Amino acid sequence: MVDLSQYLPILIFLVIALGLSTLFVFLPMATARLTGVYNPTAEKLSEYECGFPAFEDARSQFDVKFYLVAISFIIFDLEAAFLFPWAVSLGVTGWVGWTGMMIFLGILAIGLAYEWKIGALDWD
Amino acid sequence: MTEFFVSLGMAYGAAWFLATVLGILLIALPLMLAVAMVIYVDRKVWAAVALRRGPNVVGPFGLLQSFADGLKVFLQETIVPSAANRGLFLIAPIITFTVALLGWAVVPFGPEAVLADINVGLLYILAVSSLGVYGVVIAGWASNSKYPFFSALRAAAQMISYEVSIGFIIVCVILWAGTFNMNGIIAAQQGHGLGVINAFVVNPLLFPLFVMFLISALAETARAPFDLTEAESELVAGYQTEYSSMSFALFWLGEYANVLLMCALLAILFFGGWLPPVDWAPLYLVPGWIWLFAKIFFFFFVFSLIKATVPRFRYDQLMRLGWKVFLPLSLFFIVINSGWLMATGHFGAGS
Amino acid sequence: MIQLFAFYMFATIVILAAVMVILARNPVHSVLWLILAFFNAAGLMVLVGAEFVAVLLVIVYVGAVAVLFLFVVMMLDIDVASMRAGFVRNAPLGFAVALVLLAEMVLGFGAYRAGGLALGTPAAPSQALPGLSNIQNVGALLYTRYVFLFEMAGLILLVAMIGAIVLTHRDRRGSAARQDIARQIGRKPVDATVMTRPKVGEGVEL
Numbered sequence: 135m136v137d138l139s140q141y142l143p144i145l146i147f148l149v150i151a152l153g154l155s156t157l158f159v160f161l162p163m164a165t166a167r168l169t170g171v172y173n174p175t176a177e178k179l180s181e182y183e184c185g186f187p188a189f190e191d192a193r194s195q196f197d198v199k200f201y202l203v204a205i206s207f208i209i210f211d212l213e214a215a216f217l218f219p220w221a222v223s224l225g226v227t228g229w230v231g232w233t234g235m236m237i238f239l240g241i242l243a244i245g246l247a248y249e250w251k252i253g254a255l256d257w258d
Numbered sequence: 259m260t261e262f263f264v265s266l267g268m269a270y271g272a273a274w275f276l277a278t279v280l281g282i283l284l285i286a287l288p289l290m291l292a293v294a295m296v297i298y299v300d301r302k303v304w305a306a307v308a309l310r311r312g313p314n315v316v317g318p319f320g321l322l323q324s325f326a327d328g329l330k331v332f333l334q335e336t337i338v339p340s341a342a343n344r345g346l347f348l349i350a351p352i353i354t355f356t357v358a359l360l361g362w363a364v365v366p367f368g369p370e371a372v373l374a375d376i377n378v379g380l381l382y383i384l385a386v387s388s389l390g391v392y393g394v395v396i397a398g399w400a401s402n403s404k405y406p407f408f409s410a411l412r413a414a415a416q417m418i419s420y421e422v423s424i425g426f427i428i429v430c431v432i433l434w435a436g437t438f439n440m441n442g443i444i445a446a447q448q449g450h451g452l453g454v455i456n457a458f459v460v461n462p463l464l465f466p467l468f469v470m471f472l473i474s475a476l477a478e479t480a481r482a483p484f485d486l487t488e489a490e491s492e493l494v495a496g497y498q499t500e501y502s503s504m505s506f507a508l509f510w511l512g513e514y515a516n517v518l519l520m521c522a523l524l525a526i527l528f529f530g531g532w533l534p535p536v537d538w539a540p541l542y543l544v545p546g547w548i549w550l551f552a553k554i555f556f557f558f559f560v561f562s563l564i565k566a567t568v569p570r571f572r573y574d575q576l577m578r579l580g581w582k583v584f585l586p587l588s589l590f591f592i593v594i595n596s597g598w599l600m601a602t603g604h605f606g607a608g609s
Numbered sequence: 610m611i612q613l614f615a616f617y618m619f620a621t622i623v624i625l626a627a628v629m630v631i632l633a634r635n636p637v638h639s640v641l642w643l644i645l646a647f648f649n650a651a652g653l654m655v656l657v658g659a660e661f662v663a664v665l666l667v668i669v670y671v672g673a674v675a676v677l678f679l680f681v682v683m684m685l686d687i688d689v690a691s692m693r694a695g696f697v698r699n700a701p702l703g704f705a706v707a708l709v710l711l712a713e714m715v716l717g718f719g720a721y722r723a724g725g726l727a728l729g730t731p732a733a734p735s736q737a738l739p740g741l742s743n744i745q746n747v748g749a750l751l752y753t754r755y756v757f758l759f760e761m762a763g764l765i766l767l768v769a770m771i772g773a774i775v776l777t778h779r780d781r782r783g784s785a786a787r788q789d790i791a792r793q794i795g796r797k798p799v800d801a802t803v804m805t806r807p808k809v810g811e812g813v814e815l
Contacts, residue, residue, distance in 0.1 A: 138612065141655050143278045143374045144382075145615065147363045148356070150282050155355040155508060159348055162504040163336045171335040179340040181403035182499050196683075198777045200415050203577075204677040205773040207418040209766050210585065211673045214425035215665050216751075216759070217592065218381060221432040223748025224596065225605035226738065231752035232600050238763040239589065245770040246586065254778045256787065257577040346641070377742045381664040388672030392644070395679060399637060411683075418676060438744065574788065 202254060213242055281373050285362050293514045294324035300514075300562050307566035328507065336503040339401065346400035351501070351508035354393030358515035361386040365522050366440045368532050368546035379440040380428060383523065384421075387478065390516060391417045394487065394497050397509070401500040409496035412573065413480060413487035419580035420477040426588035427467045427474070430595045431527050434458060434604075444531035454537050456530035463595050468528045470584055472560075475520035477576065479513065482565040486573055517561060518554060525553035612656060619652040636682045640675060647671045661744045 166172040220227075220235050227234075249255050263273030298313060298321065305312025313320035338344055364379040366372035376382060391414050398410020432438060435446040435458075451460035458464045477484040488496030498509050525531055531553075532546030571579070599605065626646035633639045647670045654663035738746055751759055807813045 138656070138658075140374050140376045141660075142611065143282065144360075144363050144376075145652075146275075146278055147282050147286075147373065148360060150279070150286065151356040151359040152352065154286065154359070155352040158355065158504050158508055159336075159352055162332050162334070165333065166335045166503070169333065171333065173335065174337065176340070178337060181339050181341050181401065182405065182494060183403075196411055198779075200411055201677070201680050202773060202777045203415045203419060204673075204680050205777075206581075206770065207422060208669075208673040208677060209770050210422040211425065211669055212766060214422070214429065215669055216762070217426070217429045218432070218438070219661065219744045219748030220752055221429045221596075221748075222436060222438065222742075223745045223752065224433070224600065225436070226741070226745065226749040227752040228605070229600065230756065231748070232596060234752050234756040234759060235596075236593065237760055239593065241760070241763040241767050242770075243589070245767045246589075248771060249774060250582070252774060252778060253780055254774045255578075255581045257574040343635075346638075376660065378660050378664050378744065381661075381668065385664050385667035385672065388668055391672075391676060395676075396641070399683060414676060414680070418673070421672070437742075575790075578788075578790075 199257065206249065206254075209242070209245070213239075278373070282363075285373060286359055289359065289362060289515060289518070290511065292518065293511050294328065295321075296514055296518060296558055297324050297510070299558065300565070303559065303562035304566045307563070331507045332504055334503040336505060337500075339403065339500050341402040342500065343400040343402065346396050347500075348505065350393050350397035350400060351505040351512070353396065354390065354512040355508045355515075357386055357389045357393060358512035358519070361516075361519045362522075364440055365519070365526070366444065366531060367550060369441065371547065372441060375439070375441060378438045380432070380438045380443065380527075383519070384425060384428065387516070387519070388418075388421055390512075393509075393512065397501070398497040401497070403500050405494045406497045406499050409487045409493045409499075412493075413497060416480065416484065416486065416576060416580075417478055419577060420474045420584070423470060423580060423584035423588045424474050424478060426585070426592060427471045428527070430464065430467050430588070430591050431458060433592075433595050433599055434461070434464065440526060440531075444526060444533060447530040448533060449537045450530075456533040456535060456537050457528060458530075459528040463591070463598060464528065467588065467591055468524070470588060471527070472524060472557075473579075474584060475524065476561065476564065477580065479516045479520055481517060481561060483568040483570050484576055485570065486576060489570060518558065521554045521557035521561065522550070524557050525550060529553050616653065616656055619649045619656070622646075622649040623653065637679070640678045640682055643678070644671055644675045647675065659743065661747055 163172075216238065217235070220231060224231055263276050264270060266273075268276070301323070302312040302320075313323035316322045316326045338347055361383050363374045364372065364376060364382050366375075394413040394417075395410045398406040398408075398413070401407070431443065434450075435443040437443065437446070447456050447458050449456065450458055459468045476482075480487045487493070488498065493499075498506055501509065529535075530549075532550045534541035534544065534549050623646050626642045626649065629642040630639045630646065633642055647666060651663040651666040651671075654660070654666060738749055741749065805813050
């Protein structure tokens with residue numbers, strides 16, 4: 135059965151880690167104001183560009199290929215999600231489970247082969 | 259530790275809480291110290307390969323260099339660009355660093371010395387490391403500047419591409435170990451090689467996966483030769499371009515903490531974690547955490563050497579390696595490994 | 610006590626984050642609130658003892674699906690002002706849909722609680738196998754009794770993969786410069802270089 139007392143440390147860890155990193159971000163901001171290093175100017179606060187004001191909005195549209203990578207990732211991640219319980223329960227499911235997974239992998243291998251063939255895995 | 263506080267006359271609940279908080283601090287603070295030292299090691303190795311001296315002024319042998327850098331960075335001004343989304347801009351380094359620390363909650367430092375001994379420990383690490391992408395993407399987007407934005411896109415696509423093969427490689431290790439519990443995985447490696455060597459890596463069916471995991475770990479943490487997210491010749495400093503002061507340093511700390519976590523994973527999954535390398539009774543007298551740290555340090559040294567010697571990949575080469583080489587190969591090895599284990603009756607009653 | 614406290618904390622944050630998903634003006638902020646909601650839902654899953662589901666929720670939804678959402682939202686480069694313009698015009702329609710949904714839910718739950726419907730009886734919940742962890746129990750059922758549904762999931766994933774490629778892939782194999790690594794490595798000095806010994810004053814003819 136699930137031992138919830140093993141999960142509580144993770145929650146406490148999360149709180150402590152969040153606190154630590156928040157402190158690391160905001161404490162220097164406070165000290166900078168106290169020591170007088172804090173001295174923003176319009177030039178300093180402008181975004182980085184090679185010596186001229188930016189021509190256009192930084193958040194431009196980008197290639198649809200990134201979308202394809204993300205969706206391929208979801209599919210293979212789900213495949214991995216199916217593999218996790220399979221890997222630890224083979225002792226119970228035996229050859230039935232093994233054969234079932236091989237068929238599943240075969241189906242997705244077809245998809246991978248199709249992606250490969252059509253050039254969706256090429257990056258250019 | 260809880261027993262110790264109970265013996266001091268505390269109530270069990272309070273003793274448990276105090277012990278847990280102490281345990282967390284015992285992980286988090288030495289980790290930050292380790293990161294500082296590891297950055298120093300990284301620079302020294304890099305310098306040695308390039309026949310330079312590296313940091314050698316602050317403290318003996320320059321040992322205190324990282325602390326001097328930390329102090330300098332701490333006293334600097336935090337610049338938030340006027341075009342940036344202020345809130346998200348400051349949240350991004352917090353996410354990166356928190357996530358980098360969080361993975362260590364399930365890493366076992368000894369048979370008993372593990373903060374959260376959960377059944378799904380390895381999956382937990384996988385889940386936490388998949389969160390790392392958000393710090394980078396949010397940083398790049400919130401900066402509202404061109405180079406960070408490009409870098410964030412690259413980083414996201416790169417990290418998710420290699421997470422796929424990491425997931426499949428983990429499945430192969432799990433097939434042999436039979437559990438997702440970190441201590442269980444380590445225990446399964448005892449005497450794995452001919453009954454004497456405590457490591458999965460000597461298994462010929464797992465060795466190729468170790469190599470793939472090592473390379474995927476480099477790509478997942480965006481270390482050289484896969485550091486395309488901060489390729490200075492094209493993207494200035496990547497998603498960190500607009501950052502300054504401690505928020506900048508947090509990305510560095512987070513990055514190195516992630517690298518150390520990957521080294522720890524390599525040690526735990528393939529090299530027997532806190533077990534001594536050879537199953538020989540006198541070696542067990544050495545505390546487990548020393549073995550683990552030695553292995554982590556060894557892998558970090560390998561990472562450093564790779565950074566110093568291998569030229570950077572191009573983005574299309576990186577994607578090709580991830581999707582066209584590692585993905586099919588790791589799938590193939592799942593079939594081979596599970597088939598072998600089924601055929602040899604490793605699972606006993608199943609067949 | 611701690612579990613109760615944790616439950617209310619997670620539940621409150623889930624609901625608040627879900628509300629913020631709708632209310633946030635910037636779509637990127639919406640996605641980030643959604644991630645927070647997923648994350649706390651995973652916490653709730655841990656509390657009911659479904660640790661594997663909790664981890665999967667983080668790996669699949671936070672680690673993969675939300676990345677895709679973020680890509681889409683960032684890629685679309687939505688003009689927030691123009692999107693807000695249709696808000697008032699479409700509000701009545703939205704309310705009507707919400708009302709219909711609410712009515713249906715109330716009816717459905719009411720009928721279910723009244724026990725008047727016997728559309729199907731749930732199979733007896735299978736007993737957990739003793740001595741096995743959460744994940745192993747999931748596996749033991751999924752790959753034996755529900756193996757057919759599992760293969761169906763594989764087919765659906767295949768369809769999703771092909772669909773995504775058909776929708777987004779543009780073949781540029783002709784136009785872009787491409788690296789053929791096998792050919793590069795297979796190239797030998799003999800193919801690329803010529804050794805000549807030209808006479809003085811005559812030059813080389815290639």
